[in-house]
Amino acid sequence: MSGRLEVICGPMFAGKTTELIRRVALARASQRRVVVLKPTRDSRSAADEIATHSGTRFEARSVECAADMVALTCGVEILAIDEVHFFGSELVSVLPQLLTSPRVIIVSGCDLDHFGEVFEPFPALLQRADEIVRLNGCCAKCGAPSTHTQRKSHARERIVVGGSGEYEARCAACFIPTAR
Numbered sequence: 001m002s003g004r005l006e007v008i009c010g011p012m013f014a015g016k017t018t019e020l021i022r023r024v025a026l027a028r029a030s031q032r033r034v035v036v037l038k039p040t041r042d043s044r045s046a047a048d049e050i051a052t053h054s055g056t057r058f059e060a061r062s063v064e065c066a067a068d069m070v071a072l073t074c075g076v077e078i079l080a081i082d083e084v085h086f087f088g089s090e091l092v093s094v095l096p097q098l099l100t101s102p103r104v105i106i107v108s109g110c111d112l113d114h115f116g117e118v119f120e121p122f123p124a125l126l127q128r129a130d131e132i133v134r135l136n137g138c139c140a141k142c143g144a145p146s147t148h149t150q151r152k153s154h155a156r157e158r159i160v161v162g163g164s165g166e167y168e169a170r171c172a173a174c175f176i177p178t179a180r
């Protein structure tokens with residue numbers, strides 16, 4: 001494997017997508033071939049873009065599953081994948097293939113779910129990463145640096161697509177895991 005892996009993680013509302021967009025914008029400015037992928041399931045923004053909570057946008061392609069990424073990234077020098085936790089352990093399976101090219105892969109996503117448990121791709125991603133950035137937001141209860149994502153509703157599914165109506169940022173002390 002000769003590629004470089006950069007991992008941006010943390011809870012929701014911590015600026016992960018903002019940091020991803022900052023990095024791909026720099027890469028594009030240096031004339032390198034950039035592709036941004038996002039999961040089809042993330043329906044919060046249009047299918048052909050990623051968007052931050054503050055409204056910054058960047059063009060992207062939606063993919064159904066991680067296996068589809070290989071065919072879409074031939075010749076790509078900078079590959080960015082947003083909301084990487086949606087792809088689960090399947091992403092870990094295709095990662096070696098994606099990293100065979102001498103490219104930079106930047107991934108961003110939530111490392112912990114609303115039960116407070118680690119999302120599948122992260123142990124493997126963090127182990128392979130050349131660079132790890134774990135961002136904090138601001139706890140909605142006490143204002144301390146946030147590390148967790150609190151689900152406000154009682155839905156128990158692991159992934160429910162939503163924004164500030166469905167989730168809020170919490171520090172570890174204020175975080176209450178969703179009841180199983």
Ligand SMILES: [Zn+2]
Nearest residue numbers: 139142171174
């Ligand atoms: Zn707090």
